[in-house]
Amino acid sequence: MIPSEATLRARRRASEFGPEFSFALENTIAAEGLFSDHDLDPGGATRYGITEAVARRHGYKFDMRVLPVEIAVLIYYEKYWQVQHLSKVRSRYIAAEIFDTSVNAGPWWGGAITQSALVLFGHDVAVDGRIGPATLAAINSELPKYERHLYAALNGMQFVKYAVKWRMAFRAVIAIVRRADSDHRRAFIRGWMRRVSAFPEMSQWGA
Numbered sequence: 001m002i003p004s005e006a007t008l009r010a011r012r013r014a015s016e017f018g019p020e021f022s023f024a025l026e027n028t029i030a031a032e033g034l035f036s037d038h039d040l041d042p043g044g045a046t047r048y049g050i051t052e053a054v055a056r057r058h059g060y061k062f063d064m065r066v067l068p069v070e071i072a073v074l075i076y077y078e079k080y081w082q083v084q085h086l087s088k089v090r091s092r093y094i095a096a097e098i099f100d101t102s103v104n105a106g107p108w109w110g111g112a113i114t115q116s117a118l119v120l121f122g123h124d125v126a127v128d129g130r131i132g133p134a135t136l137a138a139i140n141s142e143l144p145k146y147e148r149h150l151y152a153a154l155n156g157m158q159f160v161k162y163a164v165k166w167r168m169a170f171r172a173v174i175a176i177v178r179r180a181d182s183d184h185r186r187a188f189i190r191g192w193m194r195r196v197s198a199f200p201e202m203s204q205w206g207a
Helices: 005-017 019-032 052-057 069-082 092-105 107-120 133-141 147-164 167-179 182-196
Strands: none
Touching (some): 005 019, 019 092, 052 069, 069 092, 069 107, 107 133
C-alpha cells in the first residue's frame, strides 16, 4: 500500500524525535485513523487520535477536521511519549505498547497498566500512573529475556481496564494480587505469559 501524504508528513515530523518514537507512532496513528466524531465516544471530535479537548489545551483553535498531522505528532510526543519517559525503555515493542495504551486510555492508565503488570511479575512498584525511575528500572530488568512475556501481560491488563472501567475496582484487583499467594504467582507468571504469547505471527508487529 502506498502511504498517504498525511502518513509521509507524520513520518517526517516524527523522525525529528528519534526512531523509537517514530516506530511507536506509526502503529498508533494507523490505528486511530483520520477523523471521527462518534455519538458514543466521550472524546468527541477526534483527528489522528487527538481529541478536541487535548488539541485546545495545546493551543489549537481551528476546526478539528483540518488539524495538521504535524501538530498531532507534536502532541503525541509531548503528552504521551516524553511525559512517560518512554525513550528510556530498552525495548521498542514495550515502549510502543505503553505509548499506544496511553493514547487510547490516557497517560495515567498507560502508567498504571504497566505498573500493574509489573506487580504481577513480582516487582514492588507503586501503581500511581507515573512512569518514573522505579518503574523504568523494573521494566528494563525484564528485558530482553522476558520482553514477549511482559508485552502479553500489558495487553492482558489493558483488557482488564476496558472490561472493568472503574479505577477503584482496578486498584482493588491489584491489592488482592499483592496479598494473595505472591510467591506462587511470582514463580509461574512468566511461564503463563509465555503461553499467552505463543503465536508470534499473531502479534501486533509480527515480530
